[in-house]
Amino acid sequence: MHADPSGISNDRARVDAIEDDMVVLAAGPSRTPVRIPVSDVPEGTTVGTWLVLDVQLQPPMVLAIDEAMTAERRGA
Numbered sequence: 001m002h003a004d005p006s007g008i009s010n011d012r013a014r015v016d017a018i019e020d021d022m023v024v025l026a027a028g029p030s031r032t033p034v035r036i037p038v039s040d041v042p043e044g045t046t047v048g049t050w051l052v053l054d055v056q057l058q059p060p061m062v063l064a065i066d067e068a069m070t071a072e073r074r075g076a
Helices: 067-073
Strands: 012-019 022-027 032-037 050-054 061-065
Touching: 050 067
Parallel strands: none
Antiparallel strands: 012 022, 012 050, 022 032, 050 061
């Protein structure tokens, strides 16, 4: 899977915002906003967290937090 320079690929998304009971993801190379319920993301998800997605489903299903990419992008 190839990512654009932002790091966003077809099976990864960055949490851009958490608004009320919804998480707003920047998904895919075009950074398409995707809104999913907070209850559908792993505990510990915050703005800037990178998530692994199953993009075969609509909306995409969050499978896990990508701990390595999250740490790398946050400069940890």
